[in-house]
Amino acid sequence: MEMPYIVSRRNLTCLRVIGIITVIYLATSPLYQSNIISNLLHKSHEGNDVITEEQNLYDHHHTKNRIQSGMEIFKEQKTQKELSIRTQQDAVSDHKLNKTVKGIPPVPADLKMMLGKILRRGFLDDREESCEKGFYILNGMSKCEPWLSCEEMNNGKILRKMKKIGGGVGKLVYSGLLYDKFSVAIAYSRRPGNPRLGERVRVGNENLMKFQPSPYVLQVVGHCLQGPNSTLITESCSQCTDLRRVRKRSKLGFSKFDDKQKFEWLIKIVGGFDLLHHAMGLPMVHCDLHTPDEFLTQYVLMEDNQIVMSDLDELPQVDVHNNVFASCKEETDGVMKSPEFIAPEQRYSEHDYELDVSRKPITEKADIWKIPDIASLIMRGSPLEQTIERKMDYIHSQCKSEDPKLRPTARAILIEYLQFYKSSFW
CATH class of the missing domain: 1.10.510.10 (Transferase(Phosphotransferase) domain 1)
Known part of the structure; x- marks a missing residue:
């Protein structure tokens, strides 16, 4: 007579999990969802000694996956991701003037002000700050513009490739003209078919973008990753050279x-x-x-x-x-x-x-x-x-x-x- 009792408890467990999922989908507040989940999970395990530790882990994992599919949770995760990205950007931004880092002595205030003037780019005129990450400003521009997309970089009316000005083992660099007015440099993968060299160029381009914006590194104007080809557009000038x-x-x-x-x-x-x-x-x-x-x-x-x-x-x-x-x-x-x-x-x-x-x-x-x-x-x-x-x-x-x-x-x-x-x- 024990078998029907055990089967009944398993069915009851399934019903409880289904009930949890239903409540989650119907609830509109992430906080409300969290409270309901916590309470129901707690009740669903009271007196249920027959359920093994493996079943507990499965129920928790299964419920968690269902929760993440809810719209409100998705939005919350998206916000957290954006905050994480901003945190990394803030870390780089803090080093524009080499601010305080844990365990590293800060630059004294008077020297920091002086450093800011040393690092200031000449064409920024009276602007107090450089552009935010994902934007650029070139000499002669009045405002920051978003980085060029692949479509814009492939549009001859927007960007024209001029002559070769340099390169290395992994990439070729050409001068370019943006909107027939602004000088830029265009760096292409020299051998995109070579996995090792192609990866090196891709990582190098990503590193340069990672440190944007910073007065210590070349300003990025656009980036395009298409297959093994990684192309980067940066600021330049007719006389720029290493x-x-x-x-x-x-x-x-x-x-x-x-x-x-x-x-x-x-x-x-x-x-x-x-x-x-x-x-x-x-x-x-x-x-x-x-x-x-x-x-x-x-x-x-x-x-x-x-x-x-x-x-x-x-x-x-x-x-x-x-x-x-x-x-x-x-x-x-x-x-x-x-x-x-x-x-x-x-x-x-x-x-x-x-x-x-x-x-x-x-x-x-x-x-x-x-x-x-x-x-x-x-x-x-x-x-x-x-x-x-x-x-x-x-x-x-x-x-x-x-x-x-x-x-x-x-x-x-x-x-x-x-x-x-x-x-x-x-």
């Missing part, structure tokens, strides 16, 4: 730029490292900096004499607490052209390369090692070169510590640079 070409075009190197301008570049470079190391929660390492020349190719000189990061193809993240470290690709053929420029923990031998152990685990402190050499490269031949070396000797010596943990943060170096700028140029 710092390596700027230096090679003149026998004087960077000497045609005054000390104030060049030191502002250094502030932007160090501030850019601070952005990469702290804006996304977990530090990112800039892996495309094998040599001084390669470093110079990562920055573009704009028409207002500001420099911005333009190539963010390889930015692995570090999570020390979970034993996750970055690993940068080797140079061509595994031969280090400038081993002294690379941090000791990142260096490798030809034997390491042959054994496939040349990609060594590193942290963001590998970027810090390079900062003194970058400063020397930018300020070389400057009347202030020796003064800067003397004033920055202590913190630059820390940057060259063999132990990565003893090197300062990019934020600490940025504050030192800003203090020197204030006493020398402000």
Whole structure:
């Protein structure tokens, strides 16, 4: 006589679950839904010792899936997703002026105001802020415009491709004209059929968009991902070029730029490292900096004499607490052209390369090692070169510590640079 009793209890359980689902669909308030679900689930399990733990999990999972299909819950999830996106955007936005990050000293208020003026793009005139994420503004525009869509980018009346102006292993870059008036750069995947190179270009484009808007990186105008092809439109100008070409075009190197301008570049470079190391929660390492020349190719000189990061193809993240470290690709053929420029923990031998152990685990402190050499490269031949070396000797010596943990943060170096700028140029 026990069997009918057990079957009856199972049927009762099913009826209860169906009843729960019905009430959920009829209710209009998410809070009301939540209360009803909580109460009914509690009652449906009272005295029901025959139901196993597996059945409990199934009922809960089944009910949860039904709840999520309700319109109100969908809307709530959509709102939460949008808030999550905004939170990530706010993290980048906070680093426009390198704001406070947990565990990292904030930039003092007086230096922050000065930094804001250093970072300000010349064509923004009296605008207090740059555009929001998903929008852009170019020199000559009166308002922010939304990023170009694939359809707009493929419309010859909106965007015209001009001549090739550069590129690398993974992409080709052409000059372009937007609305027959505004200069832009168009970056195409060079070999979209190659999975490895195509993925690298796609990730690089996504990284650049991830850090929008920021005065430290090139401004995105549009993006289109169609199959393996990832095309990115960015700001540009007729004279825009990377710092390596700027230096090679003149026998004087960077000497045609005054000390104030060049030191502002250094502030932007160090501030850019601070952005990469702290804006996304977990530090990112800039892996495309094998040599001084390669470093110079990562920055573009704009028409207002500001420099911005333009190539963010390889930015692995570090999570020390979970034993996750970055690993940068080797140079061509595994031969280090400038081993002294690379941090000791990142260096490798030809034997390491042959054994496939040349990609060594590193942290963001590998970027810090390079900062003194970058400063020397930018300020070389400057009347202030020796003064800067003397004033920055202590913190630059820390940057060259063999132990990565003893090197300062990019934020600490940025504050030192800003203090020197204030006493020398402000």
